[in-house]
Amino acid sequence: MENVVIPPASVKLNPSRESDWAQAVFDFVSKAAGEGKTVLVSADERTLSPNQAAEIAHVSRMTIQRRIEDGTIKAVKRGSRWRITESELERYRWRIYADTVAVMADDF
16 A cells, blocks of 8 residues: 655645535545545654654754653653654754743843
């Protein structure tokens, strides 16, 4: 089974009109079915490994691991591996940004 992900920017919807959203989903599923593909709809948020999170945040993997261990980054352990939601990583990145700005504010 091939996974097909539609980036939000690729589907132009008018959020004030529910029929636009429904039509876009119907069109996508119809096209995929016509190409013999399977469509999986999920409300689960994409998760990242500590390595992926470190790469996105431009820090070391050990920094991410330490932040998980001290509770700064909320993560879920699946089996023996940690997983971090994209929204949690974004929250952490904005916190680091805000802390850095606060520290440097007196210098400007």
